[in-house]
Amino acid sequence: MNSRILFILIPALILTGCRSHPQLTLQQAGGQNLYQERCVHCHEENDLALKPPPPSLSNLFRHSTLPSGAPATxxxxxxxxxxxxxxxxxxxxxxxxxxxxALLAYLHTGIQ
Ligand code: HEC
Structure with missing residues (x-):
C-alpha cells in the first residue's frame, strides 16, 4: 500500500476508535466485550432472522420500561x-x- 495512504488512514482509524467510546471505565469495557460476543449477533445483526427481530438494547435504561413493557430495572x-x-x-x-x-454497567451507558 502507498505509504501516504497509511499516514492518513492510521490517524483516522485512531481518531474514530477514540471517538466511538470516549469514557468507558474498565468495567464497562469488559461488559462491552461480553455484549459484543454474546448479544450483538441477535440484538443488532439478527443473524437468526428472528421475527419479530430482537429489540435494540441501546438506551435500555433511559425509559421506564423494557421493550416488553416490563420495568427497566x-x-x-x-x-x-x-x-x-x-x-x-x-x-x-x-x-x-x-x-x-460488567454487562449491566455497559448496558447503562446506553450503547452509543
Ligand atoms: C438468540 C438471540 C438472542 C440473544 C443471543 C440474546 N437475545 Fe436478548 N432478546 C432476544 C429476543 C428475541 C428478545 C425479545 C423477547 C420478547 O420479549 O419476546 C430479546 C429481549 C431482550 C431484552 C428485553 C426484555 C424485555 O422484557 O423487553 C433484553 C434486556 C435482552 N434481550 C438482553 C440480552 C442480552 C444482555 C443479551 C446478551 C447477553 C441477549 N439479550 C442475547 C434474542 C436474543
Whole structure:
C-alpha cells in the first residue's frame, strides 16, 4: 500500500476508535466485550432472522420500561438474561456475578 495512504488512514482509524467510546471505565469495557460476543449477533445483526427481530438494547435504561413493557430495572434485565424470554435463550450459568455486573454497567451507558 502507498505509504501516504497509511499516514492518513492510521490517524483516522485512531481518531474514530477514540471517538466511538470516549469514557468507558474498565468495567464497562469488559461488559462491552461480553455484549459484543454474546448479544450483538441477535440484538443488532439478527443473524437468526428472528421475527419479530430482537429489540435494540441501546438506551435500555433511559425509559421506564423494557421493550416488553416490563420495568427497566437491573433485576429485570438480569432475570431476562438468566431466564431467557420467548426466543431469547437463557444464559444461566454463562456469566459470573462480576461479568453480569460488567454487562449491566455497559448496558447503562446506553450503547452509543
Ligand atoms: C438468540 C438471540 C438472542 C440473544 C443471543 C440474546 N437475545 Fe436478548 N432478546 C432476544 C429476543 C428475541 C428478545 C425479545 C423477547 C420478547 O420479549 O419476546 C430479546 C429481549 C431482550 C431484552 C428485553 C426484555 C424485555 O422484557 O423487553 C433484553 C434486556 C435482552 N434481550 C438482553 C440480552 C442480552 C444482555 C443479551 C446478551 C447477553 C441477549 N439479550 C442475547 C434474542 C436474543
Amino acid at each position: 437491573d433485576a429485570q434485565v438480569i432475570r431476562t438474561v438468566l431466564g431467557g424470554k420467548n426466543k431469547m435463550p437463557s444464559f444461566a450459568g454463562r456469566f459470573t456475578e462480576e461479568q453480569m455486573d
